[in-house]
Amino acid sequence: MPSYKAPLRDMRFLMNEVFDYPKHYANLPGGEEATPDLVDAILEEAAKYCEQVLAPLNQPGDEEGCHFNNGEVTTPKGFKEAYEQYVAGGWQGLNYPAEFGGQGLPMSMGLFRSEMMGTANWSFTMYPGLSIGCINTIMLHGDEGQKATFLPPLVEGRWTGTMCLTEPQCGTDLGQVKTRAEPQPDGSYKLTGTKIFISAGEHDLAENIIHIVLARLPDAPAGTRGISLFIVPKFIANADGTTGDRNTVAAGSIEHKMGIRASATCVINFDEATGYLIGPPNKGLECMFTFMNTARIGTAIQGVAHAEQSYQGSLPYAKERRSMRALSGKKEPEQVADALIHHGDVRRMLLTQKAVAEGGRAMVYFAAQYADNMAVGITNGDKETYDYWDDKLGFLTPILKGCLTELGLEAANLGMQVFGGHGYIKEHGMEQIARDARISTLYEGTTGIQALDLLGRKVLLTTKGKAVRDFTADIAKFCRDHVGNKQMRPFIWELTKIATQWNYLTVRIMLQARKDREFVGTASYDFLMYSGYATLAFFWAKMAAVAFEKLEKGGNDEPAFYQAKIQTAEFYFERLLPRTKSHAETMLKPTKSLMQLNADHFNFE
Amino acid sequence: MPSYKAPLRDMRFLMNEVFDYPKHYANLPGGEEATPDLVDAILEEAAKYCEQVLAPLNQPGDEEGCHFNNGEVTTPKGFKEAYEQYVAGGWQGLNYPAEFGGQGLPMSMGLFRSEMMGTANWSFTMYPGLSIGCINTIMLHGDEGQKATFLPPLVEGRWTGTMCLTEPQCGTDLGQVKTRAEPQPDGSYKLTGTKIFISAGEHDLAENIIHIVLARLPDAPAGTRGISLFIVPKFIANADGTTGDRNTVAAGSIEHKMGIRASATCVINFDEATGYLIGPPNKGLECMFTFMNTARIGTAIQGVAHAEQSYQGSLPYAKERRSMRALSGKKEPEQVADALIHHGDVRRMLLTQKAVAEGGRAMVYFAAQYADNMAVGITNGDKETYDYWDDKLGFLTPILKGCLTELGLEAANLGMQVFGGHGYIKEHGMEQIARDARISTLYEGTTGIQALDLLGRKVLLTTKGKAVRDFTADIAKFCRDHVGNKQMRPFIWELTKIATQWNYLTVRIMLQARKDREFVGTASYDFLMYSGYATLAFFWAKMAAVAFEKLEKGGNDEPAFYQAKIQTAEFYFERLLPRTKSHAETMLKPTKSLMQLNADHFNFE
Known part of the structure; x- marks a missing residue:
């Protein structure tokens, strides 16, 4: 089973050296408390909890799965105790206001903890993770009574929350929702109705579960x-914060899934269950989508998480397992063969x-700073501030969610591949990563939906291309700032080309889409992946620039760390970024090659 | 659970219209018996057995898995009866000589049945599948006594076989094999020693299991x-074809795997087990590799199989499930929403x-015709004939195995993706396809090993580029033959470019590799995938040419079938072939970006 070591060195590099979080926090209203010392202490404490408590439960949790018995869900052995520690540590309230019992730290701290x-x-992280959507919704749209009743126990973690959107007949297309809500004389x-795919919909970790539910009023x-x-x-919540009568909402079953098997995915039946309207009538989708960008970054993190987990699993194996000799001659002559890490193709996978x-x-x-600003x-x-940052975040969100989960899945499969046949065997834990990662491109909007959100909505409809122009303007500025640096030049040259091409592609699509509306759909996936690789290139160049600077300055005790960053950036630019070539070519192809085949002629017997 | 319908129409298209199997069989010594009528009858009978007996056992078999109890392996419910039917139908002997009880049909017939x-x-197919390697080995390298003893029951299917190569310390690098063989006074x-990952190593389907084992003589x-x-x-086999004493070879355990769970993957312990030398001493690897090309085509078929299975599963769902409206306007105005198949990105996945x-x-x-010729x-x-066709097959083998299994896995994941969140749920059967497909890039030589075999061995070492020159000469001839056809011109133009570039890339790599031996390793994966897409382009163009011809001629009752072929070819050329762009660029990059990072600097804590 791969053990987990929190990548604190890398996190600190990003926070302190690349994105200057100390300054960002200092400038953030309410962020002053997040002093570098406090942040560091929190991250180390979180790392310990993750390494020592959560990681050891990962493989046994997958093996055991959740149990369903007569409406009750039991989580795998050890989850309850781990969740108690989570609550006792005050982890759920990390970035929530003190008035609800939280620690009042910036939202980004919650994202780092979640990663x-x-x-x-x-699987474990799904339980407190679903509470986040619930808390955010109540905090933003609940009335004072709802906030006072539900937020303190949710922020404490004593209660957890869910988001009940999907129904058997619809997931993406929420307009088809059928669950009904009948007004009662008392205002409730x-x-x-029936909701499916409800993560953390029922379990034994918390005293109460608060469902946020999409439903229709009679009129x-x-x-x-x-x-x-x-x-x-x-x-039912009592006024004193204790729990009262059991409501008529219950889990009908749990799903048997490919992965995240320790996370309970429930069918939830509402049988004249008591509920309270939150937000204005008929505006449920708008309210629900308020925090969608942050929720989707939460899922984007899954791509990073599984890539990291898979890397941490396959790297030691690549150093220990010996097979054949390196093509350029023996690297470990005293051994029976060279370690896998000396083979070029294994290095490609690592x-x-x-x-x-x-x-x-x-x-x-980077996006987390936008999220912090939006949260302010x-x-x-301050609606203007909110809108400004939410728009900036909104452009990045589908890129992060869509592209990082696809790449996280690829990474997880490469981690297995490094193990050869052993990767397929459960005991090594690598195949679990691939199974767990597989959900990430499906939920919270499939990759196809992210692609349409990015191209159709964020780029074309809402901003008429300005979203790309703005983001590439930042890239162009970075390029100008570093073009004088000889070492950076290869990166700057490629990055400039990409930024230019990204705009060109956007304009071409915009023009094509006017003539042929299907063009948005047929170009969207390739545009999404192109945007992902382009964005990654920007951040790899940023990291390389910082690393060059640190090496130049000298005096640090870890030149190898910075050298490795630069060399990984070189790898990225030379061997992953060229994938943009295919996507750029494919996205401009006429819609015909996708749309012409008659739906009845897809197969013949 | 996806049902299975054998793609007989497509198989007949390839056999009768694209590759002219009737003529191929008629020209094949011993192939005269494979008359079109007989072939057709056999394929239909096989289709029935697969659709009605094997397919319904697929999902229950995954759910139940194999059972291990005190050295005995029990296969899932229904497997024993299905295997009995397989034996009774004479399916194992289809393409083996009549002298051993087979039906004497060409080898390709066995491949079509296997698909x-x-x-x-x-999972089921693994059991008789492993016998194939065993039968081939004994047929080619066994002495008369060994053939007489082992072949009839193996060809009948009453006994099954295995290939015991891998040991705990080595899979790819068989030079590390440790299993010892001590000569006995009686010549046995x-x-x-211990072998691992032995598919069909122990089970309850057959009376006896014949292991082909790699081991070392004392000197x-x-x-x-x-x-x-x-x-x-x-x-131990008695002279009369019955079984005698139990040998001291036994299964120590079975592996718990991500997929193909109904296939028993065993640890096999040899404890002074009685064995018989086959082939010359110390030439075991050469003997074993004789049929490696055919064995690897057998695994390449897995890519086709899972792509087909996944397509058959996701196509009906894409037609039934309704979500959102098509971008160009309602396609099914009377419905609550349009079927998934009307969305461009879903079409991309289908x-x-x-x-x-x-x-x-x-x-x-196509490769199966080479295999038939080789078998002759x-x-x-006739060693010259054998070598000639084995070389031609040898070039295609890693392309087929490496590329088709990678693409089969991608297809299986796209099948899940079409289902959205439902793809992740076991009951739909789509996630099983992805799990089953995952093994195909790992066993029978990982993708990385196929890549090295193709570029390092088949292209550079053995033929100094001639393998690519020969194959692209065939492509060039096809292009010349069809350049006059206006409808074919877009395909011919792209294909000509690809054939030229394929040679150019080969030469560039050859030159680079002389200066830097690691270049073969760092270019190999991209060269493999490039070769795969180029080869697929050739065959899609071939199919399009036949389809155009049929439509031109008219008089056939299925113009839509041919139209769909052409439109799928257009899809392939416009939207999958451009992936060669990235691979072409990446493979020529200097080795530095892969090889420079010090093995100790891959991570920092």
Whole structure:
């Protein structure tokens, strides 16, 4: 089983050397408390919890899975105790306001904690992870009574939350939601319907579970404009913060899944369950989507997590396992054969995992600053600030979620591949990573949906290409700033070409899409992946620039760390970035080659 | 659970219209018996067995897995009866000589049968599949007594076989094999050692299991030059064809695997087990590799099988499941939403699976003619014929095995992706395809090993580039033959460019590799994938040419079939072939970006 060691050195590199988090936090209203010492202490404490408590439960949790018995869900052995430690450590409230019992730290701190937890044990992390969506929704859209009742126990972690969107007949297309909410004389509602794929929908970790539910009022218009949002607690909440009667909401079963087997995915039946409207009637989808960008970054982290986990699993194996001799001659003449790490193609697989994990982490840490700024807008009720940063974040979100989860899955498969046939055997733990990673391109909007969100919505509809222009303007500025640096020149040259081409492709698509609306759909996946590689290139160049600077200055005790960053950046630019070539060519192809085949002629018997 | 329908229409298209199998069989010494009527009847009978017997056992077999109890392995419910039907139907002997009880049909017939069986139920197909390697080895290298003793029951299917190569310390690097063989006064040997990953190593389907084992004689030189091949039966074979004493070879355990869970993967312990030398001493590896090309085509078929299976699973779902509206307007206005198949990105996923399944099948059917010709060389003891066709096959083998299994895995993942979140749920059966497919890039030589075999051995070492020159000469001839056809011109133009570039890349690599031996390793994976896409392009163009011709001629009752072929070819050329762009660029990059990072600097804590 791969053990987990939190990549604190890399996290500190990003926080302190690349993105200057100390300054970012200092400038953040309410962020002053996040002093470098405090941040460091928190990260180290979180690392310990993840390494020592969560990671050892990962493989046994997969083996055991969850148990369903008569409506009750039991999580795997050890999960309950680990969750108690999580609550006792105050981890759930890390980035929530003190008024609800939180520690009031910036939102990004929650993301860093989630990355470590998720890498150690993604299934476990789903339980507190789902609470985040629930807390955010109530914090932003709940009335004072709802906040006072639900937030303190949720922020404490004593209660957990869910997001109940999907129904058997619809996932992406939420306009098809059928769950009904009947108003009651006391102002509450009775909800009836079935939700599926509800992560953390039922379990034995918390005293109560608070469901956030999409449903229709009796007079609601059809489609997406007739959906409202409700709070439906498993146990009715008493005014004193204790739990009262059992509500008529219950798990009907749990799903048997390919991976994340220790995470309970439930069918949840609402049988005239008591619920409370949250936010304005029929505006449920808008309310729900408020924090969608942050939620999706939470899933993007899964790509980083599995790339890191897979890399940490396959690197030691590549150093220990000996097979054949290096092509350029014996590297370990005293051994029966050379270690795998001396073979070029094995290095390709290791470096791909490394480049995805570290490059993806950089993307997340960058976006996390946007998220912090956006959160300030919310806290201060400053809509303009919120909108500005949410838009900036909104452009990056589908790129992060769509591209990092695809690459995380690739990395997980490469980790298995390094092990050869042994990668297929459960005991080594590598195949679990690939199974766990597989969900990440499916939930929280499939890759196809991210692609449409990016190209159709964020780039074309909302900003008419400005989103790309703005982001590439930042890249262009970076290029100008570093073009004088001879060592950086190969990166700058490629990056400039990519930034230019990205805009060119956007314009070409915009023009084509006017003539042929299917063009957005047929180009979207390639545009998404292109954007992902382009964004990763930007951050690898940024990291290389910092590393060159550190080496130039000298005096640091870890030149090898910086050297490795530069060499990984070189690997990225030479061997992963060229994938943009194919995507650039394919996305501009006419829609015909995808759309012409008659739906009835896809197969013949 | 996806049901299985054998793609007989597509198989007949390839056999009768693209590759002219009737003529090929008619010209094949001993192939005269394979008349079109007989071939057709056999394929239909095989299809029935696969659809009705094997496919329904696929999902339950995965769920139940194999059972290990005190050295005995029990296969999942229904496997024993299905195997009895297989034996009763004479399926194992299809392409083996009548003198050993076979039906004497060409080798290719065995491959077509295996494709259908493997698509219906890959795990099941492993059991008779492993016998093939064993039968081939004994047929080619066994003495008359060994042939007489072992071949009839193996060809009948009453006994099955295995190939025991891998040991705990080595898989690829067989020079590290440690299993010892001590000569006995009676001319037999006592084998002692442990083999792992032995598919079909122990099970309850057959009366006896014949292990082909790599081991070392006491005086053997170190490394690959000191390995010999032995026959080690589970039960000692009596002269009358019955089984005698239990030999001291036994399964120590079975592996718990990600997929192909109904296939028993065993640790096999040899404890002074009685064995018989087969072939010359110390020439075991050479003997073993005689049929390696055919064995690897057998695994290449797994790529086709899972692409087909995944396509058959996801296509009906894409037609039934309704979500959102098509970008160019409602396609099914009377429905709540449009079916998935009307969305461009879903079509991309469907057509990728289709292009891999049908294009891959074409590659296999082409290579199968080489295999038939090679087999004639063996039957007639005509080494020149054998060498000629084995070389031609040898060039295609790593391309087929390496590239089709990678693409099969991609297709299987796309099949899941079409299902969205439902793809992750076991009951739909899509995630099983992805898990089953995952082994295919790992066993029978990983993708990395196929890549080195192709570039290092088949292209550079053995033929100094001639293998590529010869194959692209065939492509060039095809292009010349069709350049006059206006409809074919877009394909011909791209294909000509690819054929030229393929040679150019080969020469560039050859020159670079002289200066830097690591270049072969760092370029190999990209060269493999490039070669795969180039080869697929050739066969898609071939299929398109036939389809255009059929449409031109008219008079056939299925113009839509041919139209779909052409449109799928267009999809392939426009949207998959451009991947060669990235591979072409990456493979020529200097080795530095892969080789420079110090093995100790891959991570920092």
